[in-house]
Amino acid sequence: MFLRDIISKLGGEAIGEVGRPLLGVGTVAGAADTQITFLANPKYRAALANTDAAAVIVGVNDRDVTSKPRIVANNPYAYFARAAQLFQASNVVAGGIHASAVIHAGAIIASSAWVAEFVSIGANASIGERVQIGAGSVIGENVSIGADSVIAARATIYAHCQIGHRAIVHSGVVIGADGFGFAADFSGSDGCWVKIPQTGRVIIGDDCEIGANTTIDRGAIDDTIIGNDVKLDNQVQVGHNCIIGDHTLISGCVGIAGSTTIGKRVMVGGAAGFTGHLSVCDGAIISAMTLVTKSITEPGMVTGVMPQMNHADWLKNIAHLRRLDKLAGAVNEIKKKGSAT
Amino acid sequence: MFLRDIISKLGGEAIGEVGRPLLGVGTVAGAADTQITFLANPKYRAALANTDAAAVIVGVNDRDVTSKPRIVANNPYAYFARAAQLFQASNVVAGGIHASAVIHAGAIIASSAWVAEFVSIGANASIGERVQIGAGSVIGENVSIGADSVIAARATIYAHCQIGHRAIVHSGVVIGADGFGFAADFSGSDGCWVKIPQTGRVIIGDDCEIGANTTIDRGAIDDTIIGNDVKLDNQVQVGHNCIIGDHTLISGCVGIAGSTTIGKRVMVGGAAGFTGHLSVCDGAIISAMTLVTKSITEPGMVTGVMPQMNHADWLKNIAHLRRLDKLAGAVNEIKKKGSAT
C-alpha cells in the first residue's frame, strides 16, 4: 500500500510518496521502516525526528513538521485509526457452519455468516450477513444479531436479546442475564427474598463494542437499552433497565446499578459507579472510581475520589476526616468568639 | 388467568374481576390492558389513575385507591413478584441429555434433569431432579447440584463443590477456582511465591442466586460457605474461606477478600469491598463503594465514599484534604491561644 492508495480510500493530501509499499502502522518510537506512523499530540513533534517510520500522518498545522513522505489530514488520529483498519482488511472469513455447532429449530443463519465449533444457536434466532460467531458461544432463543457483527469465542447472549449491525462482542461477555430484583418477604426471623422474574430484553444498537467479561442484564419488565456507537470496556456491569445513549464510552470495571439513564457522548472513567435510578446528561465526564449518587444535569467533569497519599500521611489525615464535623464546629466557635470581641 | 386464579394460588382478597384472562404483569406506566400491575410505593398512587393495566395489586391501606379490579395483599410487592412467577410457570423443560454432552464415569444424573449441548459433567458428580444445565457449562468431578437448580450456559463449577436446591447460577459464573494464597519465599533479590494448594470446597445452600460472571473461590483448607437464600449480583468476587449468612444480598462488583464472615440479612451495595479476615454482623447495611476494613458489630448502615463534586471543586477540596492534619493542627493552635488569652 502506497500513500496514494491510502488517500484514494480515506481522503487527505499526500506530500511525497514512499519508495516501497507500506506494510502496516506503528508508533513514532516503535515503527519499522516499512510502516506509517502519525503525529496527533504536539508533544511528540521532537521525537518525530528520530522515527524509523517510512511515512507520517500529520495534521494541517503540522504539514511541514517533517520532510518524510506524509499525509495531511484534518484529524490525524482518526485517520491513523482508519489507515490501520485498511492494513487489517484482508482478514475476511468465509461463511459456513462448523459441523459440531448445534442449530435449534427455526434459527435463520445468513449463508455468509460463520459459526465456529461448539456454538449453540437457539430456536428462531436470526444471524445476519457476514456475522462471525466464535467457538463456544451460546446464542439464545429468538436472539437477533445484525449484519457484520463479530461475536468472539465464549460469549453468551440470552434469549430474546437483540444486537445491531457491526457489533463487536468480546469473549466472556454475558448479555441478558437476569437483573438483580427481589421483593423482601420477611416477618421477624422468617421469610425469604422473592425473585421478580426478569422478562425484559437487552437491545443493543449499531456499531457497539462490548469488552471481555462485561455483563449487561436484561430488563425486569421493560428493556435495557444500549444506543448506537456505544463502547463498553472489559468487566463493565450494566444493571437492568439502564439506558445508555449514543457514542457513550464506558471504561473498564464500571458498575451501573439498575434503571440508570446515561446520555449521549458521556465518558466514564474506569471503576466508576452509579447507584441506580438516576440520570446523567449528554456530554458529562465521570472521573475514574467516582461514585455517582445524584443525577448529573450539566456537562462537565464530575469527580469524587480520595487522592493517593503515602500511607503515614493518609493515616494522619483520615483521623481528622473522621471528625471533620467537630473540626468545622471548632472553627465556627472561634469565628463566633472573634466576631464577639 | 383471572384474579380468582391468582388468589387461589397466592392468597389475598380479590375486589372485582377482570373481563378477560390476564396475560402477564407490567409496571404502572408500561402495563398493557391485558396485564396486572401493582402499587407498593405510595409515590406512584397518582400515576395509577393513568395506568392501562386491567388490574392492580394493592396493599391493605390502598384497597380503595383504584376502582379497577384488584387484589389486596399484605405485601403487594412480594405478591406481585409471585404473581409474575405464575405467568412464567409454563416454562417447564423436559429431562434429557444432549447427545454431545460428555458425562464422565460415575456421574449420576436424575432422569428429570436436562443437560444441554457441550456440557461436561465430571466423574462421580451428582445432578438432582429437574436440574437444568445450559450449553457449554462444565461441572467438575464429584460436584453435587440439588434438585430444581438451574445452571445457565457457560458456567463452571470446579471439582468437589456443592450447590443446594433451587439455585440459579448465571452464565460466566466460576465456582471453586483456587483462592489467592501464596507464601513468600524471597531472600534479597532471589526467590518466588510458593503456591498454597487450595484444597477446600465451596458449599452453597438452598435458594441462592449467583449473578453473571461472579466468582467464588474454594477454601484453602476449610470450605467457603454460602448460606441459604443468599443472592449475589453480577461480577461479585468472593475470596477463599468466606462465610456468608442466610438471606444476605450482595450487589454487583462487590469484592470480598478471603476469610471474611458476613452475617445474615446483610445488604451490600454495589462495588463495596471487604479487606478480609473480618466479620460483619447480621443486619448490617454497607453502602455502595465503601471499603470495609474493620469488623462491623452493630446493625445499621456503614458508609465510606467520597462524594461526587464538580471537578474544580474537588481539586480545591482535596488540596486541603491532603494536609488536613496541618489544618487541624492550626485550629488547635488557635484554640490554645484563645484559651491562653
Added chain:
Amino acid sequence: MFLRDIISKLGGEAIGEVGRPLLGVGTVAGAADTQITFLANPKYRAALANTDAAAVIVGVNDRDVTSKPRIVANNPYAYFARAAQLFQASNVVAGGIHASAVIHAGAIIASSAWVAEFVSIGANASIGERVQIGAGSVIGENVSIGADSVIAARATIYAHCQIGHRAIVHSGVVIGADGFGFAADFSGSDGCWVKIPQTGRVIIGDDCEIGANTTIDRGAIDDTIIGNDVKLDNQVQVGHNCIIGDHTLISGCVGIAGSTTIGKRVMVGGAAGFTGHLSVCDGAIISAMTLVTKSITEPGMVTGVMPQMNHADWLKNIAHLRRLDKLAGAVNEIKKKGSAT
C-alpha cells in the same frame, strides 16, 4: 508420608517422628490427627497446645514450642506450602486429546499434553509438554503455551498470545481481547468513534497464575507484557500495553488502565485502580480500593480510601468535606487576624 520423607524432599530438620503416615495438611485449629500443621504467626503459639495435628512445621525460633513431632524450617509458611504441594502431587494427568476437541491446521500439541472435551486449538498453535487444557477452552491461532501450564475449563486465549511455563490460568480468563482504543471523529452532533485496531499481543512469562474471570488485553501496537512469577487474583482487568514486573501480586477486582508500567514485587490490594500511562516502582504497596493517578517512585505503601463510618457520621463529615476549601479559608482568615493583633 513420614516427616523423614518430607525433609528428604524439602530439607529442614525433623525432631521426632509421626507414628503413622501423614495424609495431608491442616490449620492449627482444624487439622485432624493424620495431618501436619504449621506455626508461622507467633499469635497462634498458644492455640498450638490444643491442635489435633500429628506434627507441626515451626520456625527456628519455635523449635521447642511443642513436644509433638515437628520439622524446623527457616520459612515455616513457605515450607508448609511446599509440603501441601507434596500431598497433592499424585494428581498426574495422562496425555491425550479428547475426541470432541477441534484442532486446527498446523497446531502442534505435545504428546504428554492433555486436551479436554470441547476445546478448540487454533491454527499453528503450540502446546507444550504436560500442558492441561480444560473443557471448553478456546486457544487462538498461533498461541504458544509453555510446558507444564494448566489452562482450566472455559478460558480464552486470543490469537498470537504467548504463555510461559508452569502457568495456571483459571476458568473464565480472557487473554488477548482487544484493548479499549478509539479515535474521536466528531464534528458538532455528527461523527463516531473510530476503532484503533489492536494488533499487539499479550506475552506472559513463567510461573504466573491468572485468577478466574480476569482479563488481559492485547497491546494496541506493541505488546502487553506480564513478567515471571506474577500472580493475578480473580476479576482483575489489565489494559493494553501494560507491563507488569516479576513477582508482582495483584489482588481481586483491580483495574489497570492502558500503558501502566508496574515494577517488580509490587503488591496491589483488592479493587485498587491505576488510571493509565503511569509507572509504579519496584516494591511499592498499594492499599485496597486506592486509585493511583500519579506515578509512584519510592517503595512503601500508598493509600487513598475513604474510611468507613456509621452513615450518620459520614453524612455530617462529608457535608464539610464538600466545602473544605472554605473551611481552610476561614482558618487562614483567623490566623491572619491573630497575627495582626
